Amino acid sequence: MEFSSEEASYEFYKSYSKKLGFDIRKAYRHVYKNSNEVLDRTFYCARASKNGKDKREVNVKCPRAQFRCGCPAKMVVSAHHSGNFRVMKFVVEHNQVLSTTRKIHLLRSHRKITHAQAARGVQVISSGVVQGHEATMELLNEFGTVSEYMITPYRTHHVNVITYDSSNDSVVCSCRKFTFAGILCSNVLKVFTIKDVLKIPDVYILKRWKTNAKVGCAPVIRIDEVRDPKEAVAVKYQDLCGLSQQVITWAS
Numbered sequence: 302m303e304f305s306s307e308e309a310s311y312e313f314y315k316s317y318s319k320k321l322g323f324d325i326r327k328a329y330r331h332v333y334k335n336s337n338e339v340l341d342r343t344f345y346c347a348r349a350s351k352n353g354k355d356k357r358e359v360n361v362k363c364p365r366a367q368f369r370c371g372c373p374a375k376m377v378v379s380a381h382h383s384g385n386f387r388v389m390k391f392v393v394e395h396n397q398v399l400s401t402t403r404k405i406h407l408l409r410s411h412r413k414i415t416h417a418q419a420a421r422g423v424q425v426i427s428s429g430v431v432q433g434h435e436a437t438m439e440l441l442n443e444f445g446t447v448s449e450y451m452i453t454p455y456r457t458h459h460v461n462v463i464t465y466d467s468s469n470d471s472v473v474c475s476c477r478k479f480t481f482a483g484i485l486c487s488n489v490l491k492v493f494t495i496k497d498v499l500k501i502p503d504v505y506i507l508k509r510w511k512t513n514a515k516v517g518c519a520p521v522i523r524i525d526e527v528r529d530p531k532e533a534v535a536v537k538y539q540d541l542c543g544l545s546q547q548v549i550t551w552a553s
C-alpha cells in the first residue's frame with residue numbers, strides 16, 4: 302500500500318482509526334541529515350507505550366488515571382525512491398477496548414470544531430455585547446481610561462460588574478473574589494482577554510502563590526522544646542510575629 306505523502310498516510314490512518322474507534326498520535330520519524338526529507342514515520346494508537354513516572358507524585362493527592370496501556374497497534378510508512386510512502390508495518394491488534402461510534406468524536410484526534418462553534422467562542426456584536434459560550438459580557442460605561450462591564454454567566458441571572466482602568470491595569474469585580482480568596486475570578490480574566498492584557502499584573506499575584514512564598518518566614522521551633530523561660534518568651538514572640546504576618550497577607 303502506498304501514499305503520495307506522509308500527510309496522506311496520516312490521513313489514511315486517522316480515518317481508519319475513526320472507523321474502528323481509537324485515538325492516534327504521530328510518533329517518531331527519521332529524516333535525511335542533509336535535506337531534512339522524511340525517511341520514515343510511525344503512527345501509534347494513542348494508548349501505545351506507558352506513561353512516565355509523574356515527578357510531582359509526592360504533591361498530587363488524586364493522581365490522574367494512567368491513559369497509556371502499551372497498546373501495540375501502529376502503522377509505519379517508509380519513503381520509497383518513487384517519492385511515495387509505503388506501509389512497512391501494520392499492527393492491527395489493540396489491548397484496550399475500542400470506543401463506540403457515539404463516543405468517537407470525544408477522542409482527541411477526531412475532535413472537530415466547526416466554524417460556527419469557533420465563531421460562537423468569542424463573538425463580538427456591534428452593540429457592545431460580547432458573547433462567549435459560557436457568559437455574556439456587556440459594556441455598560443466607558444469614561445476615559447475606565448471601562449465598566451457587566452458579565453452574566455451562561456444560563457444564570459447572576460450579574461457581576463467589573464470596572465477596569467487601562468491606565469494602570471487595575472480591576473475590581475463585584476464578586477470580590479480577589480478580596481476574599483486572593484485570586485482573580487474568571488470574569489476579570491475575561492475582561493483582561495478583551496482588553497489584550499496578556500499577563501496578569503503583578504499586583505494581583507500575591508506572594509503566597511509565588512515560588513518565594515516562604516522566603517522571610519521564621520523557622521518553627523516548638524515552645525515545649527525550649528527550657529530557658531526567657532528564650533521561651535522570645536520563641537512565643539517569634540511565633541506571634543509569624544502568625545501576624547500570615548493574617549496581614551490574608552487581609553491584603
Ligand SMILES: [Zn+2]
Nearest residue numbers: 346372374395
Ligand atoms: Zn490501541
Ligand SMILES: [Zn+2]
Nearest residue numbers: 474476486488
Ligand atoms: Zn468576579
